[in-house]
Amino acid sequence: MRKIISASQVKLADSDCLVSENISSHELMDRAASAFVGVFRGLVPDKNTPIIILCGTGNNGGDGLAISLLLQCDGYDDINIVIIPTGHRQSDDFAYNMQRVKERQISIHQLERTSLQDFDGLGLRLTESVLIDSILGVGINRPLDRALAEIIKMINQQCKRVVAVDLPTGFRCEGELDDDGTVLYAHEVISFQRPKLNFFFPESAKYMENFHVVDIGLREAFLAELPSDYYLIDSADIEEIYNKRKSFSHKGNYGHALIYAGSAGKVGAALIATEACLRTGVGLATVCLPEEERHALYARLPEAMLGSSEELFEGVKYSAIAFGPGLGRRASFLSDLFKKANAPLIIDADGLNYLSKEDTLLNALPADTVLTPHMKEFDRLFGPSENWWQRLQLARRNAQKFKITIVLKNRYTFIITEKGEVLINPTGNPAMAIAGMGDALTGMLTSFIAQGYSPREACILGCFLHGRAGDRLRLEGHAVVLPTVLLTQIPLLLGELKNVPFA
Ligand SMILES: NC(=O)C1=CN([C@@H]2O[C@H](COP(=O)(O)OP(=O)(O)OC[C@H]3O[C@@H](n4cnc5c(N)ncnc54)[C@H](OP(=O)(O)O)[C@@H]3O)[C@@H](O)[C@H]2O)[C@@H](O)CC1
Ligand SMILES: [K+]
Incomplete structure (x- = not known):
């Protein structure tokens, strides 16, 4: 970095x-x-x-x-x-x-x-x-x-x-x-x-x-000693953090993610987040979708499992839970989720909107939670700011206060850690400005956390690779990058790290 x-x-x-x-x-x-x-x-x-x-x-x-x-x-x-x-x-x-x-x-x-x-x-x-x-x-x-x-x-x-x-x-x-x-x-x-x-x-x-x-x-050694809370992520960090998949490993070694997402008319958000989670390497993914929407899941993602709200937490230990993409009114489950969740949460979209309406919930956020707001969602959650400098300082204060990680999405996404550090992601481009791109990021972050990376590591890996996939497609000539097309690049990018994907 x-x-x-x-x-x-x-x-x-x-x-x-x-x-x-x-x-x-x-x-x-x-x-x-x-x-x-x-x-x-x-x-x-x-x-x-x-x-x-x-x-x-x-x-x-x-x-x-x-x-x-x-x-x-x-x-x-x-x-x-x-x-x-x-x-x-x-x-x-x-x-x-x-x-x-x-x-x-x-x-x-x-x-x-x-x-x-x-x-x-x-x-x-x-x-x-x-x-x-x-x-x-x-x-x-x-x-x-x-x-x-x-x-x-x-x-x-x-x-x-x-x-x-x-x-x-x-x-x-x-x-x-x-x-x-x-x-x-x-x-x-x-x-x-x-x-x-x-x-x-x-x-x-x-x-x-x-x-x-x-x-x-x-002198880099001198720069490294200077006090600063701001860092720019680079590809060496990805190489350093990412662990190769080990021989003799099985799906149980790569975590079980729960994707609580989607509602009538917004099933795509759940599908994109789940596909992102799987393509980023999670061992198992369960999606909690309304029962009547299950056909879309089976048709698009045979690798995923479907769960209903009632049975979700019976005897299942998840390793990460994504909550929010396309949820609509189903987001009111968030208060219950806080009580039942047995894994770090990644809260996005409608999950964030629900959180911003219920003041007391912020204080109840479980440790290790990751919030992934864009600017408007952030302002709704923590109040308005006059400019980005003020917004970033507000994000730092809240990340420290609630002991959470905030992924403040923009052209350069800021990852604000619970210690108040700001990690700046340099990848990504305007071809990626399209519906569903945030759902893809949420799925990727969830996948990395489910695989055992810390929220900080997962956010570094997820944000950088998500943007890099978009940059690669842009360089290949795509003026617009659809999230589902971007996701096809993720396993390839992971495969290129350290040149060998397996130990
Ligand atoms: N340091 C190094 O070894 C290296 C530095 N490098 C280069 O040096 C640059 C920094 O140089 P620098 O420190 O001389 O400052 P610089 O930006 O040229 O301005 C200073 C002058 O501007 C004046 N001034 C200030 N505000 C003003 C205003 N509003 N309106 C008008 N005047 C104003 C101020 O005046 P004073 O306060 O004295 O009245 C002072 O005279 C750096 O950006 C990089 O390009 C590279 O070569 C690499 C090695
Ligand atoms: K100049």
Whole structure:
């Protein structure tokens, strides 16, 4: 898992890198510039493209200058640099790179003061150029001055393609994103070493389209020691957590899941959740569906067993219970379930809606419960929030208070553990925005918990693989991914882990 660090921690990691490798800060800046250019080349392969590099006078601006040198060496032949004064003094590495740029034949336009009129007077071809934004990076420490904000608003109206260095100018790395703040909109952001936490909030879409993260060699061992509650899940975590199926094992070794789901007109939700559970490897799955809907289950999923509410808990020990997809009014069984359940619960959809209407039930949630709300379900459960930063903090408080895991679903799903850690899932794409996708996730999480994984492990595995299956289909050309099609990928993805599915 990759720890997400704050703007101030980045500076500590930079200093550590200089000391531990015994390099100068401009050498590290060259490394950052080179990593940036590595991605930039792929984004803008045409070397005749007019490029405008907007530089502030701190280290973000220093990066811009170092980037100009590399791009020129690479054969980009139409580069204009504009220096916009930021702050009280130039940083040393900015001054160092300025000296190097002056020794080359690159056009430099130096604004003596930050003013829209002066900027406009430069007559830059903003609409035809690719603009590299290196005005401000992690050093932003106050709202933008009016004059700089005016320049940025004009650029936002005119520029068709902006590539930001480290982060878009004006964007805050963490904390509440200011709704009225001016930010230089970036079509691409090339960020150093780690993505910034706020890249993962839906509000960031207003300020940026895509981001790339490049390694600049900061010491991972140092980053691992920094305190942070935010982590980005990566494929190595999946390899580490997932256990191969053992030889001589049988269905009894892989758990028995109960799927309490479906109602008249919403049987599909139960079928999808159950199919997901089975395809993720559970040993046994029992579905509690209304009796009259049983034919759909037998026709679609002969592997599943049907149970009725009365007999469900007689002498059966489940290893995980999913509750909610397509339940409608049947969700009122939740209070009884709390008394009868003998396994961790995964509550979704109508189960969450019922929970939000009955205040006292939240306090009665059994240990190890997983809630899987999307934003609206979350707000109904725990109250409204003004923005995603507030919502995430509210989720952390409630996960700790009730000792539960909350899977807050979005483009980047946040898994909030009972300790208040936030694990960010990077996989998934808009082709997956379709009915039934959440039911599939619920089935997968239930399956992993039934197989003996902790709620934390199950949520990491389930969210990552669910999104990865969708990403694979998207890459194969599917503009839309149906949940039942996505589920066909799950056994294949599991089979690819550690290359051998069996011990
Ligand atoms: N550290 C490293 O070794 C490495 C760092 N790297 C790069 O450095 C970047 C961070 O550089 P940084 O710390 O110099 O900050 P940066 O974002 O350039 O801005 C600072 C200047 O802006 C000013 N200022 C602040 N707010 C303002 C506002 N609202 N409006 C106007 N001005 C404002 C502030 O002024 P002051 O507070 O002094 O008045 C100060 O002068 C980082 O994002 C990455 O790109 C990479 O090369 C890798 C190695
Ligand atoms: K920037």
